Amino acid sequence: MATIIGLISQKGGVGKSTLARAVAREAAANGLKVKLADLDTQQGTSSNWHRRRLEAGVEPMFSVEAFKTAAQALRVSPEYDCLVLDGPARASAATLEIARQASIVVQPTGASVDDLHPAVLTFHELVREGVPVARLAFALCKIGTDAEEAEARAYIAQAGFHTLGGFIPERPAYRQAQNQGFTITETRFAQLNRRADELLQSIVERVDG
Ligand SMILES: Nc1ncnc2c1ncn2[C@@H]1O[C@H](COP(=O)(O)OP(=O)(O)OP(=O)(O)O)[C@@H](O)[C@H]1O
Ligand SMILES: [Mg+2]
Numbered sequence: 001m002a003t004i005i006g007l008i009s010q011k012g013g014v015g016k017s018t019l020a021r022a023v024a025r026e027a028a029a030n031g032l033k034v035k036l037a038d039l040d041t042q043q044g045t046s047s048n049w050h051r052r053r054l055e056a057g058v059e060p061m062f063s064v065e066a067f068k069t070a071a072q073a074l075r076v077s078p079e080y081d082c083l084v085l086d087g088p089a090r091a092s093a094a095t096l097e098i099a100r101q102a103s104i105v106v107q108p109t110g111a112s113v114d115d116l117h118p119a120v121l122t123f124h125e126l127v128r129e130g131v132p133v134a135r136l137a138f139a140l141c142k143i144g145t146d147a148e149e150a151e152a153r154a155y156i157a158q159a160g161f162h163t164l165g166g167f168i169p170e171r172p173a174y175r176q177a178q179n180q181g182f183t184i185t186e187t188r189f190a191q192l193n194r195r196a197d198e199l200l201q202s203i204v205e206r207v208d209g
Contacts, residue, residue: 001077001078002077002078002080002081002082002083003081003082003083003103003207004074004077004082004083004084004085004101004102004103005020005023005082005083005084005085005102005103005104005106005203005207006070006085006087006098006099006101006102006104006105006106007019007020007023007084007085007086007087007106007107007108008087008095008098008099008105008106008107008122009087009089009107009108009109009119009122010089010090010118010119010121010122011089011090011109011115011118011119012089012090013089014089014107014108014109014110014115014119014141014142015108015139015141015142015168016086016087016089016108017038017040017045017046017049017086018108018141018168018174018178018184019106019108019139019141019168019184019199020036020046020084020085020086021036021046021049021086021178021183021184022183022184022185022196022200023084023200023203024036024062024064024082024084025060025062025183025185025186026185026197026200026204027062027081027082027084028060028061028062029060032080032081032082033079033080033081033082034062034063034080034081034082034083034084035062035063035064035065035073035076035077035079035080035082035083035084036050036062036063036064036065036084036086037064037065037066037067037070037073037076037083037084037085037086038064038065038066038067038086039066039067039069039070039073039085039086039087039088039094039098040086040087040088040089041066041067041068042088043088044066045086046064046086047064047065047066049064049178049181050064050181051181052179052180052181053181053182054181055181056180056181056182058181058182058186069094069097070085070087070094070097070098070101071097073085074101085098085102092125095122095126096126096129096131099126099129099131099135099136100129100130100131102135103135103207104135104137104203104206104207105126105131105135105136105137106137106138106139106164106203107119107122107123107136107137107138107139108138108139108140108141109138109139109140109141109152109156110140110141110142110143110152111140111143111144111148111149111151111152113155116152116155116156119138120155120156120159120161123136123138123159123161124159133160133161134162136161136162137161137162137163137164137203137206138156138161138162138163138164139163139164139167139168139199139203140152140153140163140164140167140168141167141168142168142169142170143167143168143169143170144169144170149167162206164199164202164203164206165198165199165201165202165205166195166198166199166201166202167195167199168184168195168196168199169192169195171192173187173188173189173192174187174192174196183196184196185197185200
Protein backbone atom coordinates (compact mmCIF):
# COMPACT_ATOMS: atom_id res chain seq x y z
CA MET A 1 0.00 0.00 0.00
CA ALA A 2 1.52 3.30 -1.11
CA THR A 3 1.88 6.25 1.22
CA ILE A 4 -0.21 8.97 -0.41
CA ILE A 5 0.79 12.59 0.10
CA GLY A 6 -1.64 15.20 -1.22
CA LEU A 7 -0.80 18.84 -1.96
CA ILE A 8 -3.85 21.08 -2.21
CA SER A 9 -4.75 24.75 -1.91
CA GLN A 10 -7.49 27.25 -2.53
CA LYS A 11 -5.12 29.91 -3.83
CA GLY A 12 -2.90 29.42 -6.83
CA GLY A 13 0.88 29.73 -6.82
CA VAL A 14 1.36 28.99 -3.13
CA GLY A 15 3.92 26.19 -3.52
CA LYS A 16 2.02 22.93 -4.13
CA SER A 17 4.13 21.84 -7.10
CA THR A 18 7.30 23.05 -5.39
CA LEU A 19 6.66 20.87 -2.33
CA ALA A 20 5.29 17.93 -4.34
CA ARG A 21 8.51 17.65 -6.35
CA ALA A 22 10.68 17.94 -3.27
CA VAL A 23 8.68 15.25 -1.43
CA ALA A 24 8.89 12.94 -4.44
CA ARG A 25 12.62 13.56 -4.81
CA GLU A 26 13.18 12.82 -1.12
CA ALA A 27 11.28 9.54 -1.34
CA ALA A 28 13.25 8.55 -4.45
CA ALA A 29 16.55 9.44 -2.75
CA ASN A 30 15.56 7.07 0.06
CA GLY A 31 15.15 4.22 -2.40
CA LEU A 32 11.36 4.26 -2.53
CA LYS A 33 9.46 3.67 -5.75
CA VAL A 34 7.65 6.95 -6.22
CA LYS A 35 5.16 8.46 -8.62
CA LEU A 36 4.50 12.19 -8.78
CA ALA A 37 0.98 12.67 -10.14
CA ASP A 38 0.46 16.01 -11.86
CA LEU A 39 -3.28 16.65 -11.48
CA ASP A 40 -3.20 20.05 -13.16
CA THR A 41 -3.45 18.88 -16.75
CA GLN A 42 -4.16 22.43 -17.96
CA GLN A 43 -0.85 23.79 -16.71
CA GLY A 44 1.17 20.56 -16.55
CA THR A 45 3.68 22.41 -14.37
CA SER A 46 5.28 19.35 -12.81
CA SER A 47 5.26 17.42 -16.09
CA ASN A 48 7.14 20.28 -17.77
CA TRP A 49 9.55 20.51 -14.85
CA HIS A 50 10.16 16.74 -15.13
CA ARG A 51 11.20 17.23 -18.76
CA ARG A 52 13.74 19.83 -17.66
CA ARG A 53 15.03 17.45 -14.99
CA LEU A 54 15.41 14.63 -17.52
CA GLU A 55 17.17 16.88 -20.02
CA ALA A 56 19.60 18.10 -17.34
CA GLY A 57 20.19 14.49 -16.23
CA VAL A 58 19.52 15.27 -12.55
CA GLU A 59 19.61 12.29 -10.16
CA PRO A 60 17.69 10.78 -8.50
CA MET A 61 15.21 10.37 -11.29
CA PHE A 62 11.62 9.43 -10.60
CA SER A 63 8.41 9.03 -12.51
CA VAL A 64 6.04 11.96 -13.15
CA GLU A 65 2.73 11.50 -14.90
CA ALA A 66 -0.25 13.72 -15.66
CA PHE A 67 -3.68 12.45 -14.65
CA LYS A 68 -7.07 13.96 -15.31
CA THR A 69 -8.45 12.95 -11.91
CA ALA A 70 -7.15 11.88 -8.52
CA ALA A 71 -9.09 8.62 -8.92
CA GLN A 72 -7.06 7.77 -12.03
CA ALA A 73 -3.82 8.49 -10.21
CA LEU A 74 -4.89 6.39 -7.23
CA ARG A 75 -5.42 3.42 -9.52
CA VAL A 76 -1.65 3.15 -10.09
CA SER A 77 -0.80 3.51 -6.39
CA PRO A 78 -0.50 -0.27 -5.69
CA GLU A 79 2.58 -0.27 -7.96
CA TYR A 80 4.37 2.36 -5.83
CA ASP A 81 5.70 2.89 -2.31
CA CYS A 82 4.82 6.55 -2.43
CA LEU A 83 2.29 8.50 -4.49
CA VAL A 84 2.51 12.30 -4.41
CA LEU A 85 -0.59 14.12 -5.65
CA ASP A 86 0.17 17.61 -6.97
CA GLY A 87 -3.31 19.15 -7.00
CA PRO A 88 -4.77 22.03 -8.98
CA ALA A 89 -5.76 25.28 -7.24
CA ARG A 90 -9.39 26.07 -6.48
CA ALA A 91 -10.70 22.70 -7.66
CA SER A 92 -13.01 21.68 -4.84
CA ALA A 93 -14.01 18.31 -6.32
CA ALA A 94 -10.41 17.28 -7.00
CA THR A 95 -9.33 18.66 -3.62
CA LEU A 96 -11.90 16.59 -1.77
CA GLU A 97 -11.01 13.48 -3.76
CA ILE A 98 -7.33 13.96 -2.86
CA ALA A 99 -8.10 14.66 0.80
CA ARG A 100 -10.28 11.57 1.18
CA GLN A 101 -7.51 9.26 -0.04
CA ALA A 102 -4.30 10.82 1.21
CA SER A 103 -2.34 9.74 4.29
CA ILE A 104 -1.56 13.44 4.76
CA VAL A 105 -3.01 16.52 3.08
CA VAL A 106 -0.53 19.39 2.97
CA GLN A 107 -1.74 22.89 2.16
CA PRO A 108 1.05 25.40 1.49
CA THR A 109 0.22 28.94 2.53
CA GLY A 110 1.85 32.33 2.67
CA ALA A 111 1.88 34.37 5.87
CA SER A 112 -0.58 37.14 4.99
CA VAL A 113 -4.13 37.05 6.28
CA ASP A 114 -5.19 37.26 2.61
CA ASP A 115 -3.51 33.87 2.13
CA LEU A 116 -4.30 32.33 5.51
CA HIS A 117 -8.01 33.13 5.61
CA PRO A 118 -9.10 31.20 2.49
CA ALA A 119 -6.62 28.43 3.35
CA VAL A 120 -8.19 27.89 6.76
CA LEU A 121 -11.68 27.91 5.20
CA THR A 122 -10.58 25.20 2.79
CA PHE A 123 -9.48 22.94 5.65
CA HIS A 124 -12.70 23.63 7.56
CA GLU A 125 -14.60 22.58 4.45
CA LEU A 126 -12.64 19.30 4.27
CA VAL A 127 -13.36 18.61 7.94
CA ARG A 128 -17.07 19.21 7.28
CA GLU A 129 -16.81 16.66 4.47
CA GLY A 130 -15.47 14.10 6.93
CA VAL A 131 -11.69 14.33 6.46
CA PRO A 132 -10.02 13.76 9.88
CA VAL A 133 -8.38 16.97 11.12
CA ALA A 134 -5.25 14.98 12.11
CA ARG A 135 -4.59 14.33 8.43
CA LEU A 136 -4.48 18.04 7.55
CA ALA A 137 -1.32 20.14 7.83
CA PHE A 138 -0.22 23.58 6.73
CA ALA A 139 3.21 24.23 5.22
CA LEU A 140 4.48 27.80 5.47
CA CYS A 141 5.93 28.79 2.10
CA LYS A 142 7.35 31.99 0.60
CA ILE A 143 7.84 33.43 4.09
CA GLY A 144 9.68 36.73 4.59
CA THR A 145 10.84 36.82 8.22
CA ASP A 146 10.80 34.77 11.42
CA ALA A 147 8.26 37.19 12.88
CA GLU A 148 5.98 36.56 9.92
CA GLU A 149 6.36 32.82 10.44
CA ALA A 150 5.43 33.11 14.12
CA GLU A 151 2.31 35.16 13.35
CA ALA A 152 1.17 32.69 10.71
CA ARG A 153 1.65 29.77 13.12
CA ALA A 154 -0.43 31.54 15.75
CA TYR A 155 -3.21 32.24 13.23
CA ILE A 156 -3.34 28.58 12.16
CA ALA A 157 -3.23 27.27 15.74
CA GLN A 158 -6.10 29.61 16.60
CA ALA A 159 -8.09 28.05 13.77
CA GLY A 160 -7.44 24.59 15.22
CA PHE A 161 -5.04 23.22 12.59
CA HIS A 162 -1.50 21.86 12.58
CA THR A 163 1.45 23.68 11.00
CA LEU A 164 4.41 21.57 9.91
CA GLY A 165 7.78 22.32 11.48
CA GLY A 166 10.17 24.46 9.45
CA PHE A 167 9.22 26.83 6.64
CA ILE A 168 10.31 27.78 3.14
CA PRO A 169 11.56 31.37 2.90
CA GLU A 170 10.94 33.32 -0.27
CA ARG A 171 14.21 33.16 -2.25
CA PRO A 172 15.01 33.56 -5.97
CA ALA A 173 17.40 30.60 -5.65
CA TYR A 174 14.44 28.27 -5.12
CA ARG A 175 12.90 29.49 -8.37
CA GLN A 176 16.19 29.23 -10.23
CA ALA A 177 16.73 25.67 -9.03
CA GLN A 178 13.31 24.62 -10.28
CA ASN A 179 13.88 26.40 -13.59
CA GLN A 180 16.70 23.92 -14.17
CA GLY A 181 14.88 20.76 -13.09
CA PHE A 182 16.13 20.71 -9.52
CA THR A 183 14.07 20.68 -6.32
CA ILE A 184 14.21 23.17 -3.44
CA THR A 185 16.49 20.69 -1.63
CA GLU A 186 18.93 20.77 -4.57
CA THR A 187 19.77 24.49 -4.82
CA ARG A 188 23.34 25.80 -4.92
CA PHE A 189 23.00 26.95 -1.32
CA ALA A 190 23.45 24.40 1.48
CA GLN A 191 21.53 26.54 3.95
CA LEU A 192 18.46 26.78 1.68
CA ASN A 193 18.61 23.04 1.05
CA ARG A 194 18.70 22.40 4.81
CA ARG A 195 15.69 24.67 5.31
CA ALA A 196 13.68 22.81 2.73
CA ASP A 197 14.83 19.46 4.16
CA GLU A 198 13.59 20.44 7.58
CA LEU A 199 10.07 21.00 6.29
CA LEU A 200 10.12 17.74 4.31
CA GLN A 201 11.26 15.90 7.42
CA SER A 202 8.26 17.16 9.34
CA ILE A 203 5.98 15.81 6.59
CA VAL A 204 7.64 12.40 6.92
CA GLU A 205 7.31 12.48 10.72
CA ARG A 206 3.64 13.42 10.48
CA VAL A 207 2.96 10.52 8.09
CA ASP A 208 4.83 8.02 10.28
CA GLY A 209 3.44 9.35 13.54
N1 LIG B 1 10.04 29.74 -1.44
C1 LIG B 1 9.98 30.26 -2.67
N2 LIG B 1 10.73 31.32 -3.02
C2 LIG B 1 10.66 31.85 -4.26
N3 LIG B 1 9.86 31.37 -5.23
C3 LIG B 1 9.08 30.32 -4.95
C4 LIG B 1 9.10 29.70 -3.67
N4 LIG B 1 8.22 28.67 -3.69
C5 LIG B 1 7.68 28.64 -4.92
N5 LIG B 1 8.19 29.63 -5.69
C6 LIG B 1 7.81 29.96 -7.07
O1 LIG B 1 6.45 30.39 -7.05
C7 LIG B 1 5.75 29.93 -8.20
C8 LIG B 1 4.54 29.12 -7.77
O2 LIG B 1 4.99 27.97 -7.10
P1 LIG B 1 4.29 26.55 -7.37
O3 LIG B 1 4.20 26.30 -8.83
O4 LIG B 1 4.98 25.54 -6.54
O5 LIG B 1 2.85 26.85 -6.78
P2 LIG B 1 1.51 26.01 -7.01
O6 LIG B 1 0.73 26.12 -5.74
O7 LIG B 1 1.80 24.66 -7.49
O8 LIG B 1 0.82 26.87 -8.16
P3 LIG B 1 -0.50 26.47 -9.03
O9 LIG B 1 -1.67 26.79 -8.13
O10 LIG B 1 -0.41 27.36 -10.21
O11 LIG B 1 -0.40 25.00 -9.33
C9 LIG B 1 6.78 29.16 -9.02
O12 LIG B 1 7.33 30.03 -9.97
C10 LIG B 1 7.83 28.76 -7.99
O13 LIG B 1 9.11 28.60 -8.57
MG1 LIG C 1 1.10 23.64 -9.21
